[in-house]
Amino acid sequence: MEKEKIVNNILKLKKEKNAIILAHYYQIPEIQDIADFIGDSLGLSQQAKKTNADVIVFCGVHFMAETAKILSPEKRVFIPDMEAGCSLVSLCPTEDFIKFRNKYPDHKVITYINCSSEIKAVSDVICTSSNAVGIVESFAKNEKLIFAPDKNLGSYINSITGREMLLWDATCEVHDILKVERVIKLKNEYPNAQLIAHPECKAHILELADYIGSTTALLNYTISNQGKEFIVATETGIIHQMQKYSPDKKFIVVPSEENCLCNDCPYMKMNTLEKISNCLEYEVNEILINEDLIIKARKPIEKMLEISKKLGF
Ligand code: 13P
Ligand code: SF4
Numbered sequence: 001m002e003k004e005k006i007v008n009n010i011l012k013l014k015k016e017k018n019a020i021i022l023a024h025y026y027q028i029p030e031i032q033d034i035a036d037f038i039g040d041s042l043g044l045s046q047q048a049k050k051t052n053a054d055v056i057v058f059c060g061v062h063f064m065a066e067t068a069k070i071l072s073p074e075k076r077v078f079i080p081d082m083e084a085g086c087s088l089v090s091l092c093p094t095e096d097f098i099k100f101r102n103k104y105p106d107h108k109v110i111t112y113i114n115c116s117s118e119i120k121a122v123s124d125v126i127c128t129s130s131n132a133v134g135i136v137e138s139f140a141k142n143e144k145l146i147f148a149p150d151k152n153l154g155s156y157i158n159s160i161t162g163r164e165m166l167l168w169d170a171t172c173e174v175h176d177i178l179k180v181e182r183v184i185k186l187k188n189e190y191p192n193a194q195l196i197a198h199p200e201c202k203a204h205i206l207e208l209a210d211y212i213g214s215t216t217a218l219l220n221y222t223i224s225n226q227g228k229e230f231i232v233a234t235e236t237g238i239i240h241q242m243q244k245y246s247p248d249k250k251f252i253v254v255p256s257e258e259n260c261l262c263n264d265c266p267y268m269k270m271n272t273l274e275k276i277s278n279c280l281e282y283e284v285n286e287i288l289i290n291e292d293l294i295i296k297a298r299k300p301i302e303k304m305l306e307i308s309k310k311l312g313f
Contacts, residue, residue, distance in 0.1 A: 006273045007034060013280040019055035021276065022047055022068065025215045026237035026268035027059045031276065035059065038241065040215040041067075041113050042128040042313060046305065048072055057276055058287075061086045061267045066117050069287040070298050077287040080275035084267045088114040091170035092149035098122060100146075104166060107144040110135060111300070114172070115149055117289055121296035126304040129199050129214035132157055134311040135304060136165070152176060156199045156206055174265045175200035178233050178254050183208060186231045186252055193229035193252060196221055201233050205254075209233070222246055235265050 011034075013019065022044050023035035032038050037047045041064060048056060048068035056077045058065035063086055065079040092115055101109055101122060111123040112132070120126055127135035136157050139145060147154035148168030152175065158165055178201055187195065187208070194210040196218050206212055211221050215238055222230055223245045232239065233254040242251050253263060279285045289297075 003030070003273065006277050009277045010034060010273065010280060013277070017055050017280065018053050019057055019280060020051055020053040021057045021059060022051075024060035024064065024237070024268060025219070025241060026235045026265050027271060028237070028269060029240040030273055031059050031271060032237070032240055034273070034276075040128065040130060040217075042130040042214070042308065043216055044068070045071060045113070045128070045301065048077075049305070051075075055280075057280060059271050059276065060084070061265075062287075063089050063114055063116060065287045066289060067113060067120075067301060069289055070117060070120075070294050070301060073289075073291075073294050076283075078279040078283070079285050079287060080272065080279050081270040082285050084270045086114050086267055087173035088112065088149045088170050089116050092116070092119055092168060094118040094122075097148065097168065100168065104144070104146060107146045107166065108139060109146045109148070110139075110165070111148050112150045112153060113301075113304075117293055117297045119148070120300055121293055123300045124303070125307070126300045128304075129153060130217060131304065131308045131311060131313050132199070133161065134313075135307055136161055136163060138307050150200055152202055152206075153199045155203060156212070159203070172200040174235050174263055175233075176202060178202070178205060178263065180204045180208070182254050183231065183233065186254060190229050190231060190250075190252060192227075193231045193250075194225070194227045195231045195233065197233035198235075205233055218242075219245070222249065222251070234263070235268065236263050237265075237268060 020036040023031050023038050049071040058068050061084045069077040109123045113126050113128045145165040147165040149170035151167045154167040196211045197209040222242045229250045231252045239251050
């Protein structure tokens, strides 16, 4: 089917089924353009909770669609491609994590939303890259903390808060391979450009950054900042919105290799318009989670949303 027909089919099915499309900023531009809401992990969770739709088509990765289901269990949640995973999820298996956690019974557990529902169920509170610092700071200074699974984000928070959280050893396979040598080369090529980076990047890139933030925070920074050139150390999908909001500004993506300009998350990019149309039409790829797990995983996510609200997110 050609693109226009697929888009029309999606729009028709959305109306018939009272469905909405939630899309992460790392989705392909064609998906971003038909989404009812585009956001980062926190924004998407908030939308999933408050929508009146009967059906959510979650264009992101599996843990995000699971989070939407946990927050809105009465709704049917679909993901265009069930295989859309995340390295942070696969590098934090439940059994191993529980063994680790049990070694430190006096520690509270803060987990990044990029983890499985089972890991969420054994956590005290969840965080995203937008609210991570605030969530950590909501614990008393002397509280012993475990942070999982992203060690880059965890050590960034340790460095700016002075905490000594124990870190689980996992990384985002997209952000972790961005190379500081490439960043330095680009900084030399574009001396007026500001370096903006996602906190899932390695410390030596973050140390050089003019601004560090979640996907939404990076976008907002490029909109409100007077600068005209930005070196962007994150996934490529966000450039679509940056360019849309600021057509007169230049965005330079940090490549992971010499001849590669594609910091594409292979999982985020699995979703296509055709797959969205299929899952709406044939009701395939539905997220199903058992009730007991929903109840256990929901508590730390709700706690995050409550703290976030107080923090003004
Ligand atoms: P945010 O959406 O919180 O910026 O996280 C980025 C990411 O890698 C999501 O998988
Ligand atoms: Fe996971 Fe990284 Fe892809 Fe986000 S960009 S889904 S953290 S692998």
